[in-house]
Amino acid sequence: MSILKVARMGHPVLRARAKTLEPADIKSPGIQQLIDDMFETMQEYQGVGLAAPQVHASVRIFVAGFAPKLDDEDEDEDEDEEERVPLMALINPEIAIVGDDTADDWEGCLSIPDIRGRVTRAREIKVKAYDRRGRRVEISARGFTARVIQHETDHLDGVLFFDRMQSFETLTFLDEFGKYWSRRDVPEE
Ligand SMILES: [Zn+2]
Numbered sequence: 623m624s625i626l627k628v629a630r631m632g633h634p635v636l637r638a639r640a641k642t643l644e645p646a647d648i649k650s651p652g653i654q655q656l657i658d659d660m661f662e663t664m665q666e667y668q669g670v671g672l673a674a675p676q677v678h679a680s681v682r683i684f685v686a687g688f689a690p691k692l693d694d695e696d697e698d699e700d701e702d703e704e705e706r707v708p709l710m711a712l713i714n715p716e717i718a719i720v721g722d723d724t725a726d727d728w729e730g731c732l733s734i735p736d737i738r739g740r741v742t743r744a745r746e747i748k749v750k751a752y753d754r755r756g757r758r759v760e761i762s763a764r765g766f767t768a769r770v771i772q773h774e775t776d777h778l779d780g781v782l783f784f785d786r787m788q789s790f791e792t793l794t795f796l797d798e799f800g801k802y803w804s805r806r807d808v809p810e811e
Pocket residue numbers: 730731732733773777811
């Protein structure tokens with residue numbers, strides 16, 4: 623496995639619509655390798671999600687989830703059930719919004735490092751996709767997991783979280799975020 627270079631805002635690959643994968647191609651060694659490398663890259667940079675265009679591969683794949691932490695003392699007390707994101711690799715995801723409840727919360731992006739901003743997203747979604755073995759899956763998600771899936775799926779359409787902000791007033795550098803806004807860690811994705 624290898625750690626891949628992450629494309630930063632301004633690279634055209636982040637603005638392109640990524641290509642749909644044929645189900646038969648999902649199990650190919652090249653795609654399996656890409657998925658392994660994306661997990662490793664996401665974990666290296668302590669992200670909670672990573673879409674293939676962010677590693678210069680314009681195909682409709684993203685990985686997400688928190689890696690097991692080795693030295694987080696207050697993991698058990700602090701981590702709300704809704705804040706946990708299960709490990710997943712989804713291919714050709716299609717999101718359906720459930721209800722009209724929205725949530726406004728902080729986001730960060732590995733392609734826009736050290737910046738945070740508030741984004742309004744649907745609180746609950748259903749996702750149809752393929753898993754890495756090429757099987758159809760349907761996932762229901764709410765809260766932070768639903769937010770991450772929406773952020774990653776946006777990457778497959780060339781959309782960045784800045785595009786989703788209703789106002790830029792909350793755009794914040796990470797240092798100032800910690801000083802003035804919140805002590806909570808908001809992982810990049
Ligand atoms: Zn991102």
